[in-house]
Amino acid sequence: MHVQTQTTPNPATLMFQPGRQVSPSGTHDFASPEDAEASPLAAALFSLGDVTGVFLGSDFVSVTRDPAGADWVTLKPVILSVIVDHFASGAPVLNEVAAETGPAIEEDPDTADIRKQIMELLDDRVRPAVAGDGGDIVFHGFSDGIVYLKMQGACDGCPSSTATLKNGIENLLRYYVPEVEEVRAV
Template sequence: MSFFSSARTRLQSLAIFIVNSRVGNLTHENPLTFRFFSYPKHNLYTTSVLPGSSHSLYKGTHGFPHRQVLQQPTLLLSLKRSLFLQSQPTPNPDSVKFLPGREVVPNEASVDFPNAQSAQISPLAKRLFRIEGISSVFLGPDFVTVTKREDVSWSVLRPEIFEAILEFYSSEEPVLLGSLPESDTTIRPEDDEVVAMIKELLETRIKPAVAEDGGNILYRGYNPDTGIVDLELQGSCTTCSSSVVTLKSGVENMLMHYIPEVKGVREVISEERQKMEQVSREQLQSLEQRLRDSGVLRS
């Protein structure tokens, strides 16, 4: 081996040692994951995004991380434990489920924020609504579902959402201000046997399955004369094109199978979401009218 080859080998070994001692033992992470590497004085987090993009993270053949995006070291002195934040797709292409690896809403509860005005009771939701392009936020027991506008790309939003969630958990602010509302499936003294069975089935079988996709289903009433159960969709289910299939093929079939008195289900939309949809329609109509007046759009 020549002198230069030997020197190059020693330099490579030294460089590998320095890199590994500085950034830790980097491994190939989940491509939809943000990972904190804990150190005594600060937390350095690395990011990796969708496969095929220029921001994927993996370890090279010589121990050097290639195409690695190392964010500036972030001082999170109040965050005593490292945070493992993941994102998962949902059946709704406009909704993504984020899992911080810790409790979000206590007592296995959930809260829906269909717009920024409704988010005043949640510092976490308020942070997320500051990001341009987010249309709604849903907080579950251990996840956060964010729904975007159709005209915005996840490649733009995802890093901002990650940063907002990480900053929130470093702030030690409460997720919610005030007490939680009563659960929709709480069995009350005035509930008859059928209503109690509907609520029990929703709570134990249906809600956990829907939560896997970043959504929720609320009980809104039962008509004993028609056998129809009124349900409200939240989270990723709200604007999902497959929500009708979820209600009819999934929820309706299960309720009718276990409770013969149930003859069907019907989706109801909250008053706040109806107002939001009305505003969206009016804004769209106003835009179309301006385009027609300017000659860009023809009738």
């Protein structure tokens, strides 16, 4: 098995592409070893000690390292070994699928059409771009002109994530959906 690696805009995160499906049921973000109990692969990566985040995309795994820990030169071969061993074992990537929950955003039922437009733009124009950088963006709601989004994977904590939200996504949504006034991270 050959696993390709790719840098991301976040220097603390690398994207690993095993050349096969990783998560058939959407994306999954694990920020701690406790979160990773639902995924044998994520749990194995966290057991390395210097891993602070694991994100499972449809066909990639993004791993975030502790900047105070081992560097990529040391950590990357060990991560590659864990990924290859996991897929060679035939073990599932996920034991169970837990629904991603976020803060409750009180939404006006009259804005259902606006929410639909926002979600379509995110799915068609934004999510493919952020997936190419090893991350994802999740819609959490629309209320009073404000779109609430959560950055995941390599995008979470990335130095350019604020610029991505404000200069990229906010401008795109404001252009196509005049009711959008602002985008905020949750």
